[in-house]
Amino acid sequence: MPKISVVMPTYNAEKYLREAVKSILDQTFSDFEFLVIDDKSSDKTLEILESYSDERIQVVTGPCCGIAAALNTGLDLAKGEYIARMDADDISFPERFERQVRLLEEKPEVGLCGSLAMQFCDEGDIGLWAGRSVEHPGLFDLLSRCVVCHPSVMFRRELFEFYGLRYNQDWTTTEDQELWARAMRYIEFYNIQEVLLRYRVHPQGASIAKSDKGGWDNLCRVHKDILDWLFPGIDYPCDGTLEVMAEKMIAVAESQELSSFYIDRYDFSMYPRWKRIIAMSLFDRDSLKKEVKKHLTQRPTVLFFCKCLYSFFRKIYHLIKKGV
Numbered sequence: 001m002p003k004i005s006v007v008m009p010t011y012n013a014e015k016y017l018r019e020a021v022k023s024i025l026d027q028t029f030s031d032f033e034f035l036v037i038d039d040k041s042s043d044k045t046l047e048i049l050e051s052y053s054d055e056r057i058q059v060v061t062g063p064c065c066g067i068a069a070a071l072n073t074g075l076d077l078a079k080g081e082y083i084a085r086m087d088a089d090d091i092s093f094p095e096r097f098e099r100q101v102r103l104l105e106e107k108p109e110v111g112l113c114g115s116l117a118m119q120f121c122d123e124g125d126i127g128l129w130a131g132r133s134v135e136h137p138g139l140f141d142l143l144s145r146c147v148v149c150h151p152s153v154m155f156r157r158e159l160f161e162f163y164g165l166r167y168n169q170d171w172t173t174t175e176d177q178e179l180w181a182r183a184m185r186y187i188e189f190y191n192i193q194e195v196l197l198r199y200r201v202h203p204q205g206a207s208i209a210k211s212d213k214g215g216w217d218n219l220c221r222v223h224k225d226i227l228d229w230l231f232p233g234i235d236y237p238c239d240g241t242l243e244v245m246a247e248k249m250i251a252v253a254e255s256q257e258l259s260s261f262y263i264d265r266y267d268f269s270m271y272p273r274w275k276r277i278i279a280m281s282l283f284d285r286d287s288l289k290k291e292v293k294k295h296l297t298q299r300p301t302v303l304f305f306c307k308c309l310y311s312f313f314r315k316i317y318h319l320i321k322k323g324v
Contacts, residue, residue, distance in 0.1 A: 004032035004097060006084045007074030009067050011039040013088035017048050020088045025054055029097035035077055037062040037070040068167035068175040078157055087151040091198040099192060100154040111187030112155040114148045115196035137189045139226050142181060150176040152197040159187060174218040181222050
């Protein structure tokens with residue numbers, strides 16, 4: 001049984017395919033199977049794949065239902081302890097798998113490991129994606145930016161199977177963000193603070209597809225799902241209007257201390273009540289006041305006790321102020 005199952009979907013990927021495949025075959029960590037799920041390409045993709053004699057490469061015909069379905073096919077076929085993602089237009093650094101396996105072995109609490117990524121195009125390097133610099137990304141980080149580079153990840157197969165985590169095949173774009181929004185409820189994420197992948201930007205690339213209206217609409221849906229889970233019952237709008245969500249996300253982007261508090265103390269095996277209080281205090285303080293008032297009025301004894309405490313401390317305050 002291989003240590004790693006590499007899952008790479010392809011569709012008319014002939015232009016950059018050889019670079020991507022070479023970067024995987026040149027890995028310093030060589031104990032892996034390479035599952036290529038081809039969605040019935042009409043160019044020379046299959047011809048290129050069939051030219052390799054490496055026994056680790058397994059070419060599978062996909063269901064021809066989009067990238068999410070192709071990735072799920074790869075997950076079903078994977079036998080490795082870890083699953084590594086790869087795209088047919090990107091380039092992995094030779095030491096990528098070695099570094100990620102080492103981290104997952106040293107940190108058993110981590111369920112998914114990504115890395116920094118250098119964006120580049122045919123003209124040269126563009127620069128790092130800032131979102132990937134978050135070392136311990138959590139749900140609050142996901143609300144404000146894309147914090148995990150999809151083709152850079154490696155995760156524990158059994159852990160994803162245990163929680164039933166698969167790609168949602170109804171999503172044609174941002175399928176990774178939708179999956180991370182569910183996975184972060186149970187699994188700890190970690191980004192190695194090294195560039196281990198070169199992420200190619202080109203007109204047919206996934207990052208371009210996510211920038212259209214459909215991609216932004218899906219991101220708003222992801223954000224709404226996160227908020228609904230953190231605090232069910234509040235009607236957060238999801239109409240594809242970025243301005244509507246921006247007011248709520250700005251607070252997250254500017255609240256690094258709260259984000260760190262959440263990530264460091266959140267118990268992924270429990271659903272603590274205070275997570276809802278944090279969500280309300282961050283996004284909807286009026287609802288928080290109403291919830292507290294409702295909670296107290298439903299318990300007359302508690303309300304009476306609180307009023308007594310308030311009166312007592314108010315008298316102490318005035319006595320101190322008078323200098324008694």
